[in-house]
Amino acid sequence: MDIKILGTGCSKCDQTEKLVREVVAETGADAQIGKVTDIKSIVKYGVMLTPAVVVDGEVKIVGKIPKKEDIKSWLGK
Amino acid sequence: MDIGAYIVNLIQSGMGSLASYLAAHVLLCLVPAFFIAGGLSALVPKEAVTKFLGRKAPKIIAYPTAVLAGSTLAVCSCTIVPLFAGIYMRGAGLGPAITFLFFAPAGNILALSYTGVALGADFAIARIILCIVFGIGIGLIMSAIFSRDDLAHAEADDTTYVGQEGLRLTTLCFLVGMVALLLVGTLKVDLLLDTYAKFTIPLQGFDQFQDFLYRLVPFDASKGEEGVTAQGAILIGFLGLIGVTAWRGLGRVDEGFSGWTYVSLSLIALTLVIAAVRMEPTSTGLDIHLTGKMFGIILVMAALGYMARKCFDSYEIQQWLWETWRFIKLIFPLLVVGVFAVGVIRHFIRPEWIEAVAGQNTILGNLAGVVFGVFMYFPTLVEVPIAKMFLTLGMHPGPLLAYLMADPELSLQSILITASIIGRLKAWTYVAWVALFSATSGMIYGAWTDGASAWTLLAYLGIFLIILIFVLYLVNRRNHSLEEKIATTKEICRND
Numbered sequence: 402m403d404i405k406i407l408g409t410g411c412s413k414c415d416q417t418e419k420l421v422r423e424v425v426a427e428t429g430a431d432a433q434i435g436k437v438t439d440i441k442s443i444v445k446y447g448v449m450l451t452p453a454v455v456v457d458g459e460v461k462i463v464g465k466i467p468k469k470e471d472i473k474s475w476l477g478k
Numbered sequence: 479m480d481i482g483a484y485i486v487n488l489i490q491s492g493m494g495s496l497a498s499y500l501a502a503h504v505l506l507c508l509v510p511a512f513f514i515a516g517g518l519s520a521l522v523p524k525e526a527v528t529k530f531l532g533r534k535a536p537k538i539i540a541y542p543t544a545v546l547a548g549s550t551l552a553v554c555s556c557t558i559v560p561l562f563a564g565i566y567m568r569g570a571g572l573g574p575a576i577t578f579l580f581f582a583p584a585g586n587i588l589a590l591s592y593t594g595v596a597l598g599a600d601f602a603i604a605r606i607i608l609c610i611v612f613g614i615g616i617g618l619i620m621s622a623i624f625s626r627d628d629l630a631h632a633e634a635d636d637t638t639y640v641g642q643e644g645l646r647l648t649t650l651c652f653l654v655g656m657v658a659l660l661l662v663g664t665l666k667v668d669l670l671l672d673t674y675a676k677f678t679i680p681l682q683g684f685d686q687f688q689d690f691l692y693r694l695v696p697f698d699a700s701k702g703e704e705g706v707t708a709q710g711a712i713l714i715g716f717l718g719l720i721g722v723t724a725w726r727g728l729g730r731v732d733e734g735f736s737g738w739t740y741v742s743l744s745l746i747a748l749t750l751v752i753a754a755v756r757m758e759p760t761s762t763g764l765d766i767h768l769t770g771k772m773f774g775i776i777l778v779m780a781a782l783g784y785m786a787r788k789c790f791d792s793y794e795i796q797q798w799l800w801e802t803w804r805f806i807k808l809i810f811p812l813l814v815v816g817v818f819a820v821g822v823i824r825h826f827i828r829p830e831w832i833e834a835v836a837g838q839n840t841i842l843g844n845l846a847g848v849v850f851g852v853f854m855y856f857p858t859l860v861e862v863p864i865a866k867m868f869l870t871l872g873m874h875p876g877p878l879l880a881y882l883m884a885d886p887e888l889s890l891q892s893i894l895i896t897a898s899i900i901g902r903l904k905a906w907t908y909v910a911w912v913a914l915f916s917a918t919s920g921m922i923y924g925a926w927t928d929g930a931s932a933w934t935l936l937a938y939l940g941i942f943l944i945i946l947i948f949v950l951y952l953v954n955r956r957n958h959s960l961e962e963k964i965a966t967t968k969e970i971c972r973n974d
Contacts, residue, residue: 440563449564450524464524
């Protein structure tokens, strides 16, 4: 599973990354977590707002910090 | 004067500047404004607005929506950049993106309310009207000048993530409620300023305390300075308490509501009430005047508390408080330092210099205001106390507005980031137009405060707009003829 966190480096994006890493660690899911900070690449995903989370190429949430239950459901747990 | 006394003098100046900025009326403005910013950031689903900024959006919808987005969504600079890039590359195009970029730093709720409280409502109103008019104007101009690039962008593939949520009525009411709180706290209306009841706390010594404060931080009333009153000192003490409790109570609220949360929220509510009453120390005790403002504040806060309990789930409230604290952490410390520095620096600037350059509503004066705004980088909201300082040093309101409009828009850092998204040519063209429009706004506002009739000004504005439309028309025609030339050249090449 490939998770990308899109964010230019503000505290909301850092918070999102922190939460995703926590949930992945807690559930033991097999996932690669990466961060995309370049604005042009972020827009290529079709999002206009950060933070955003992309799982396996599919945009899951845009513009706000996800809840832990949301992250868990994306991981299929 | 020996160096020790000189330094003490400077520090007193800084403290005095700070004290008047933490005075009651500023608190009644800034505290609700931070909560509003937090609410806009946490509770408003941005898709509700951005879906009107998509590629297919008609111009008549896209431009006003860009203005709306600029004022409601762009409270954080981390939102401005991706949204600008998104609108430009995937959405409605260069024009609305530029309008958004222009309106966002100047038109957001924090900047506007602070300008209104510190410089007066007419500055704030002028700022907002001129920003809307010129924001849309610059967007249209840029999109006309660079329309060839825009066409290429319009033909590209469009895949934007579309969210599900819309704006709930309860969210809207909640936000309007917070704006009401801000207005009740700051509007200078008799209904609110009148005293409806009065009681006296029989604690002696407050008048001596206030005299002591006036000596500790001397002020010159003729220069428009305010001293630290007993009420001001009490409020500052409360602010300190709030800082300590909110750090735990609001900063960690995403982990759950704690005792700290309730304590800090109660302290904030209490501070607002204390700011809303009028305190007068007398020789017998402390007179507390219960103003209409106080009753209004209590009423609105009670309504907001009720709404928060009933209409939102705890996750949303947590997000709201967390975002609010994030803004406070981001902006308030820099604001305090900035205001203190302004108080100190004021001593080194002679009024004659300011008056010579920008004392009158001249073209030179307005351009000077713009240049200063471009080259000096100040943290968010600090441009307001700086503007106030210039005002008291003798700057004419015209060049002052020019400075206020140019400063948030243009800093070297923001220009570089913009250039990385739309390219250097477009970015510097944008800078030139912002400078021109800021100077023009300044001249118009300056003429108005000088007493020019509204009709004269509308006439000037009308002439300016006509020239603008003519330029746009000429540019468009040149673009069209160039396109035809390119199209026919392509035809010829194809037929070879």
